[in-house]
Amino acid sequence: xxxxxxHAREVKDILDSIYIYDEYNLFGGYNLGYKELxxxxxxxxxxxxxxxxxxxxxxxxxxxxxxxxxxxxxxKVEKEEFFKAFGQKPNAxxxxxxxxxxxxxxxxxxxxxxxxxxxYPIYVISKGRWKNTYTIDTLxxxxxxxxxxxxxxxxxxxxxxxxxxxxxxxVMPEDFSKQxxxxxxxxxxxxxxxxxxxxxxxxxxxDNIAGFFRYNHNLQKQVKNxxxxxxxxxxxxxxxxxxxxxxxxxxFLPQILTKSPPIIINTRIYSTILIxxxxxxxxxxxxxxxxxxxxxxxxxxxxxxGDLCTANFQSLASGKITTGRSKxxxxxxxxxxxxxxxxxxxxALKETWGKIVTLTYKKHSDGRPHHCIxxxxxxxxxxxxxxxxxxxxxxxxxxxxxxxxxx
Numbered sequence: 394x395x396x397x398x399x400h401a402r403e404v405k406d407i408l409d410s411i412y413i414y415d416e417y418n419l420f421g422g423y424n425l426g427y428k429e430l431x432x433x434x435x436x437x438x439x440x441x442x443x444x445x446x447x448x449x450x451x452x453x454x455x456x457x458x459x460x461x462x463x464x465x466x467x468x469k470v471e472k473e474e475f476f477k478a479f480g481q482k483p484n485a486x487x488x489x490x491x492x493x494x495x496x497x498x499x500x501x502x503x504x505x506x507x508x509x510x511x512x513y514p515i516y517v518i519s520k521g522r523w524k525n526t527y528t529i530d531t532l533x534x535x536x537x538x539x540x541x542x543x544x545x546x547x548x549x550x551x552x553x554x555x556x557x558x559x560x561x562x563x564v565m566p567e568d569f570s571k572q573x574x575x576x577x578x579x580x581x582x583x584x585x586x587x588x589x590x591x592x593x594x595x596x597x598x599x600d601n602i603a604g605f606f607r608y609n610h611n612l613q614k615q616v617k618n619x620x621x622x623x624x625x626x627x628x629x630x631x632x633x634x635x636x637x638x639x640x641x642x643x644x645f646l647p648q649i650l651t652k653s654p655p656i657i658i659n660t661r662i663y664s665t666i667l668i669x670x671x672x673x674x675x676x677x678x679x680x681x682x683x684x685x686x687x688x689x690x691x692x693x694x695x696x697x698x699g700d701l702c703t704a705n706f707q708s709l710a711s712g713k714i715t716t717g718r719s720k721x722x723x724x725x726x727x728x729x730x731x732x733x734x735x736x737x738x739x740x741a742l743k744e745t746w747g748k749i750v751t752l753t754y755k756k757h758s759d760g761r762p763h764h765c766i767x768x769x770x771x772x773x774x775x776x777x778x779x780x781x782x783x784x785x786x787x788x789x790x791x792x793x794x795x796x797x798x799x800x
Contacts (some may be wrong), residue, residue, distance in 0.1 A: 401460035450655035
């Protein structure tokens with residue numbers, strides 16, 4: 394058990410006072426052992442030549458004031474006495490917070506000096522979620538323009554939801570789901586639609602995203618402005634070999650993070666994807682393909698060119714709801730969120746990509762199977778700046794001002 398606190402002396406006194414009575418101990422019992430973990434916070438230098446012209450990304454100094462204790466809980470009795478001593482109920486977590494001081498910027502929120510709209514079209518591919526309109530609600534709150542892609546058989550259901558603007562709905566030419574290839578046919582239709590409109594790039598978003606966020610000072614704060622997309626668009630436009638750009642999942646950016654860079658080059662791009670269609674149509678033999686893991690497959694095909702890159706922002710994040718937890722989408726092709734369905738997903742990826750794909754059961758708390766790919770170890774391509782593009786300014790906060798919401 395990792396115990397986090399801002400009051401180390403008090404915690405030490407409580408730990409020293411915990412006495413475990415053991416019926417097998419002739420002397421009556423024993424004290425609970427523990428160790429204060431010195432130097433627990435390893436602050437990784439976030440400076441990288443690949444991150445420039447983008448929002449500030451720094452660690453919060455307040456974490457340096459936090460103490461962390463490692464307390465081995467070897468049995469049920471020790472666990473019960475431990476939680477009782479700190480006035481908390483036992484749980485299955487591997488950490489506990491006790492009198493942890495809030496981040497001094499917790500009350501801060503982003504305000505915007507002016508409106509910013511994305512440069513490239515945004516497509517939300519939606520199926521079976523005319524009631525649970527997570528991404529649609531998020532984009533409406535941000536005030537950006539976007540398309541909602543729905544199947545003909547579900548059009549009336551989406552229109553019946555008063556929160557959905559019918560003018561934003563694109564009705565597919567057929568119920569693509571009947572082809573049994575998941576969202577791939579819709580994604581290819583969207584790709585062609587954007588090309589026909591004359592755009593070199595386009596966004597494809599999953600329909601189960603509850604908010605978009607900026608990560609800085611070890612805080613996740615929602616961005617309610619189109620600048621969220623413009624940041625990644627501007628970044629993409631600076632390079633001649635950047636095929637895909639996206640952002641990290643919110644759940645992968647905890648407030649105790651001190652080791653992760655602001656951007657990761659040559660890794661998977663999921664759920665919120667800016668596709669450089671103009672470039673990829675020149676370099677790839679196919680657009681989207683397959684039935685399962687289409688985003689993983691596209692990422693691997695881009696990186697397997699030998700020179701094209703991907704970029705995943707960690708200074709920006711999506712509030713993606715865990716796959717399979719919400720009805721609709723591709724849930725049915727995964728056997729309605731059964732482990733057997735996710736094993737089919739892994740097997741299909743393994744058959745296509747071979748030994749670079751390995752199986753793990755540790756990625757999800759429910760133990761369902763998942764693939765593992767060591768992208769950054771496999772692919773070492775370098776980003777290539779376009780002629781005339783500078784790596785300055787280093788920091789660009791665009792239209793965002795971080796201010797105390799209480800004032």
